Amino acid sequence: MANSATARALPPISPLKTRLRKSFFPTPLSGAISLAGMAFAAWALWHLFQWAAWNAVFIGTAEDCRAASGACWAVIADRWRLMFFGLYPHEEHWRSALGCLILILVIILSCLPVFWRPLRLAVLWVCSLAVFILLMRGGVFGLSYVGEERWGGLTLSIFIFCATALIGMPLSIALALLRRSSLPLVSVVTGMVIDSVRSLPLVTILFAVAVVLPILAPGSSGTKIMRVIAGMALFFAAYQSEILRSGIQSLPVGQDEAAKSLGLGYWHRMTRIILPQAFRRALPPTVSQFAISFKEVSLVIIIGVFDFLASGNAAYGSGEWAFTYVEVYVFMAFVNFIFIFSLSRYGAYLERRMRVGK
Amino acid sequence: MTKFSKLIAAGSVVAAGLSASVAIAGHGDTLAAVKERGTFNCTGHNGSYLGLAEVDANGNWKGFDIDVCRAVATAIFGTHEGHVSFVPTSWAQRWPALQSGEIDAVIKATGWTIGRDGELGFQFSNAYLLAPTKVLVRKELGATTVADLDGGSVCVPAGTAQEVAMAGYLERIGTTMEFVVSEKTEESEAAYLSGRCDAFVQWDVQLATLRLKAENPDDHMILSDSIAAEPVAAVVRQGDDNWVDIINFTLSTLVAAEEAGVTSANVDEMRANPPSPSVGMMLGVTPGYGSGVGLSDDFGYNIIKTLGNYSEIWERNLGMDSPYKLERGVNALWQNGGVLWPLLIH
Numbered sequence: 001m002a003n004s005a006t007a008r009a010l011p012p013i014s015p016l017k018t019r020l021r022k023s024f025f026p027t028p029l030s031g032a033i034s035l036a037g038m039a040f041a042a043w044a045l046w047h048l049f050q051w052a053a054w055n056a057v058f059i060g061t062a063e064d065c066r067a068a069s070g071a072c073w074a075v076i077a078d079r080w081r082l083m084f085f086g087l088y089p090h091e092e093h094w095r096s097a098l099g100c101l102i103l104i105l106v107i108i109l110s111c112l113p114v115f116w117r118p119l120r121l122a123v124l125w126v127c128s129l130a131v132f133i134l135l136m137r138g139g140v141f142g143l144s145y146v147g148e149e150r151w152g153g154l155t156l157s158i159f160i161f162c163a164t165a166l167i168g169m170p171l172s173i174a175l176a177l178l179r180r181s182s183l184p185l186v187s188v189v190t191g192m193v194i195d196s197v198r199s200l201p202l203v204t205i206l207f208a209v210a211v212v213l214p215i216l217a218p219g220s221s222g223t224k225i226m227r228v229i230a231g232m233a234l235f236f237a238a239y240q241s242e243i244l245r246s247g248i249q250s251l252p253v254g255q256d257e258a259a260k261s262l263g264l265g266y267w268h269r270m271t272r273i274i275l276p277q278a279f280r281r282a283l284p285p286t287v288s289q290f291a292i293s294f295k296e297v298s299l300v301i302i303i304g305v306f307d308f309l310a311s312g313n314a315a316y317g318s319g320e321w322a323f324t325y326v327e328v329y330v331f332m333a334f335v336n337f338i339f340i341f342s343l344s345r346y347g348a349y350l351e352r353r354m355r356v357g358k
Numbered sequence: 359m360t361k362f363s364k365l366i367a368a369g370s371v372v373a374a375g376l377s378a379s380v381a382i383a384g385h386g387d388t389l390a391a392v393k394e395r396g397t398f399n400c401t402g403h404n405g406s407y408l409g410l411a412e413v414d415a416n417g418n419w420k421g422f423d424i425d426v427c428r429a430v431a432t433a434i435f436g437t438h439e440g441h442v443s444f445v446p447t448s449w450a451q452r453w454p455a456l457q458s459g460e461i462d463a464v465i466k467a468t469g470w471t472i473g474r475d476g477e478l479g480f481q482f483s484n485a486y487l488l489a490p491t492k493v494l495v496r497k498e499l500g501a502t503t504v505a506d507l508d509g510g511s512v513c514v515p516a517g518t519a520q521e522v523a524m525a526g527y528l529e530r531i532g533t534t535m536e537f538v539v540s541e542k543t544e545e546s547e548a549a550y551l552s553g554r555c556d557a558f559v560q561w562d563v564q565l566a567t568l569r570l571k572a573e574n575p576d577d578h579m580i581l582s583d584s585i586a587a588e589p590v591a592a593v594v595r596q597g598d599d600n601w602v603d604i605i606n607f608t609l610s611t612l613v614a615a616e617e618a619g620v621t622s623a624n625v626d627e628m629r630a631n632p633p634s635p636s637v638g639m640m641l642g643v644t645p646g647y648g649s650g651v652g653l654s655d656d657f658g659y660n661i662i663k664t665l666g667n668y669s670e671i672w673e674r675n676l677g678m679d680s681p682y683k684l685e686r687g688v689n690a691l692w693q694n695g696g697v698l699w700p701l702l703i704h
Contacts, residue, residue, distance in 0.1 A: 066573070079415050087402075087446070090416035149402075149445050152417075211451055214458035224460075301404050304446040304455070310404045314413035317406020319681025322570040 062320045075324040076331050079315040083332070086152015086311040092144065099132045100155040103162050111346055113353075125166050132159065148223050152306035154335065156225075157297050160307070163229045164293060168236035175241035177270065180248060197238035202296055205231045210303040228300055236293050243289060247282030248274055280354050287347030291340045308332065388594065388601040389652050392434060392462055400427035401452065401466040402444030408567035409676050409684075410467050411444075419444045422675040425665055426465050426486060426592070426609070432664050433608045433648070433657040453478060456595060463605060464593040467563075474593070481596045483605040485589035486612075488688050488697050491523055493581045494550070494558045494565040504533060504583045510556035511536040513546045520559045523586035547571070559585065566682040587688065603651045606701070611658045614640060614700035615667035617691055622666040629659055636703040647703070668698065 014022075025031035055070025058077065065072035076083075085096040106128040109115055115124060136155075139145035151159075178190040197205070209231035210224055222230075251274060259269040279286075298309040306314075309332065315321070316328040392398050402419055403411040410423040424444065431442035445461050452464045468474075469489070470482045493504055493512070501507050504527070514521040516539040528535055538555040540546045547568055550558035558568065562580060569575045592605050615621070618637050620628050625641065632638030639647050642656025649655055665671060669686075676684045690696025 082413060082415055082417055085417065087413065087417045087419075087444075090418070147443065149443055150417075152446075207450075211454040211458070214460060215454060302448055302450065304402075304404045304448045304451050306402075306404065306446045310446065313405030317408060318412050318414065319408060319567070319570055322408060322567060323572070325571075 062324075065324065071330075072321075072324045072327050073331075075316060075321045075327055079321065082153070083308065083311045083315045083328075084154045086156060086306045086314075087150045088152060088155075089144075089146060089150065092138075092146060095135050095138070095143065095146075096151075096153070096155045099135050100158060102128055102132055102135075103155075103158050107162065125162075129163065129166065148225050149306075151225065153311040154308045156306065157308040160225070160229055160232065160297050160300065160305075161294050164232040164236050164297075165290065167229065167233035168240060168293075171233060171237035172240035172244060173275070175237055176244040176248060179241065179245055194238045194241060197234055198242070202232070202235050203299055203302060205235055206299060206303050210305075224303075225305065228303065228305060232293070232296070232300075236289070240286065240289055243282050243285045244275075244278055246285075247278035247280075250281050251277055283347065283350055283354065287344060287350075291343055294340055294343070295336065308335070388462055388598045389434070389604060391459075396435075397441055397443045398427070398431040398434060398463075399443050399445050399461045400424075400430070401455075401461055401464050402446045403466065404446050404448045407467065408570075409563050409680065409682050420675065422487075422671060423465050423467060425671045425675060427463075429608050429612060429661050429665050429671075430463065430465075430592075430605055432661045433604060433611075433653055436654065436657070436660050437664060452593075453480070456480065456593065459595075462594070462601075467590060468593055469588040470591045479596050480593045481598075481602055483592040483594070483602055484609055485591045486609045487590040489561045489563065489588040489590050490688050491520055491559060491585040491587065492562040492565055493524075493583060493585065494560070494568065494578055495556060495581060497577055497579050499556060501581065504528070504557075504581055504585075505531055507535060507557055508533045509535070511538050511554075512557040512559060513538045513540070513550040513555040514559050515540055515543045515546045518543075519586070519588075520561075524559045527583070527585045557581075561588065562687065563676060563682070563684065566676070566684045570681060584688065600651055604653060607648070607651060607653070608657075608661065610701040611640065611661055612665075612668040612671065613691065613698050614703060615658070615662050616669045617693070617700055620662055620667060621670060622662055622664070625659060625662045640703050 024034040051070050053070075055068055056073055057065045057068045057070065058073045060074045062072075062074070065074055081090070081093055084100070085093050088096045106124060110121055110124060115121055134140065135143070136151060136159075137146060137148070175190055175194055179187050179194065181187045181190070206228060209227040213227060255273055255277070256269060259273045264273070298307060300307050301310045301313075312328050312332045316323075316325045401411075401423070406412040407421070407423075409421060411419060411421045412424075414420055427444065428438040428442055431438040435441040445455070447455050447461065447464075447466065452466065452468065455461050456464050467489075470485060474480055475482055493507075495501050495507065499507070499510075512524060512535045514524060514537060521537070521539065524535075525537075535557070536555075538546075538549060540549055543560075546558065549555060550568075551572055558565070560568070565580050569578045569580075572578055592609075594601050594605065614636075615625075618628075618634070618640070620637060620641070628637055629641040629643060632641065632643050635644065638644050640658040641662075642648075642654070642659050645655050647655045648657040654660075666674070672686065672689070673679045676682050677686070686694075686696060688697050690698065692699050
């Protein structure tokens with residue numbers, strides 16, 4: 001009853017006009033600052049609108065664009081296939097498009113609670129990645145062979161991200177548990193591995209796996225993209241394992257002790273008691289770790305992997321479209337934004353669902 | 359010597375031995391490996407490098423360096439279709455990728471320097487381009503030579519060869535200009551395009567491409583002065599003389615064909631009635647053109663038939679048939695006042 005009494009004591013919600021006046025014009029000085037700020041925002045928005053929409057060229061040639069004062073979205077209309085599929089052979093683009101759709105679909109599926117069983121997730125991902133590689137590489141079922149040096153664009157970026165997460169996630173769980181091992185040797189060695197990987201920049205790791213490894217061990221180390229994925233997965237796992245470990249260590253010791261006293265073995269305690277709770281607690285940093293990894297994929301351009309960024313660079317890199325780099329970068333930023341913003345919204349949904357922080 | 363420094367010394371000897379064993383390819387090994395693999399692995403770019411290695415809307419490579427790669431593949435296999443693979447390679451990755459055998463040659467706007475040839479231990483082919491450093495200005499200034507720019511300003515990236523060359527050149531001709539330096543080439547380009555300085559100094563291919571990034575390309579012109587020049591050549595692993603010969607013969611064939619007036623259009627006619635014994639030999643009518651280096655005798659014919667001579671490749675990628683409209687300048691034949699010469703054919 002105390003609650004309802006407090007609610008009654010709260011002032012009634014004031015009308016919109018009063019609220020606006022209170023928040024924007026409480027004093028003459030604040031009012032002036034508000035007005036100036038609004039004027040600036042309106043001015044900036046108006047110019048942005050003029051550039052991006054009103055004076056923009058959406059479909060046309062490079063000449064049309066040079067004649068117009070606004071943005072040249074025609075470059076996207078003309079070269080979007082290059083940005084999405086990179087160097088993949090033109091007549092086989094449907095394979096790259098289908099591969100990309102499969103990966104996005106699988107990402108969405110694995111976000112659904114119904115797939116949250118380790119076995120289901122593993123089967124889903126391993127099967128879809130196998131289908132993806134088969135589809136992209138070809139050489140069977142009448143599909144022509146396409147070498148990895150011709151893979152590229154958004155499809156390749158998403159593939160690298162998915163494969164990194166798929167290998168990195170189990171690896172991070174293993175590293176986190178090993179680091180918490182009661183055998184000092186195991187925990188110290190794991191700790192050193194994690195800390196060494198974390199103290200190297202990702203670019204160094206990429207350079208080492210893509211460039212130095214084939215010099216030291218010629219012909220024995222798989223294709224470049226596979227090595228890159230392995231390097232990125234290791235880097236991801238080193239960071240993610242520390243996130244998980246912080247989740248594990250934030251649990252009261254009593255949880256583990258209670259499970260022990262019930263006679264549960266190590267695996268049952270970890271998979272049924274500790275890890276589910278640790279995951280829940282580590283959810284916010286895990287989501288940002290995924291977002292960071294998605295953005296870090298664009299670093300692979302440095303070792304000559306033709307990812308989304310390199311493909312965008314190639315898209316405006318022709319004599320005809322050389323002046324449209326701003327539009328191409330804005331478009332790439334927009335595509336990245338869609339992915340990462342969806343990811344963070346999904347993270348927020350998970351937090352509500354799991355009542356993290358309650 | 360402490361234990362630790364001994365360990366480091368031993369380690370570096372082992373590492374040097376390992377890398378040396380990879381770096382030195384035996385005589386003829388590269389050609390044999392390329393033939394066995396069925397593809398010549400050449401350098402692509404991680405993105406587009408305008409005029410030299412670009413990607414068209416269908417995802418196919420084109421450009422001057424790309425055509426040189428194709429010429430080498432054609433010399434080996436008779437056609438480049440399906441026999442050349444462009445491995446996307448960043449600038450930093452060129453050397454280790456060549457050393458590890460991931461690519462068979464670097465043909466990617468690479469200057470021939472003492473350091474790269476000597477200390478890095480690579481082998482360079484003959485230069486196929488002489489890249490002159492030139493000056494881009496706005497036409498409205500009314501300047502025709504650098505001397506006319508006296509008292510003006512010039513945008514250069516800090517600490518580059520261009521900055522040093524420009525300073526030396528200005529001193530030589532007794533002109534003073536203010537230097538507007540930026541950290542990176544892109545910043546310098548943007549500074550020039552936004553009008554913060556009167557002139558921009560770069561290799562002429564890049565000036566021609568920068569002009570296209572301007573709002574109105576026709577407002578800009580390249581001055582006739584050559585500030586400096588950089589020989590651009592193909593790079594291969596040290597120790598495979600035969601492979602260097604193959605690339606040199608390929609490059610020479612392009613120039614020799616231009617000199618003799620052999621084009622992709624008239625090459626069949628020329629082969630049927632060779633105007634001179636050397637053209638006959640180059641097109642494989644008489645034997646001996648390619649057999650000495652392990653190629654077929656008609657490799658010259660194959661190259662000209664599929665890709666054309668040097669002039670055709672130039673005009674298609676950089677010259678009048680391209681958006682860049684770059685003059686041949688110093689990259690003309692020696693008869694026309696340029697620096698290009700073919701090997702003698704007999």
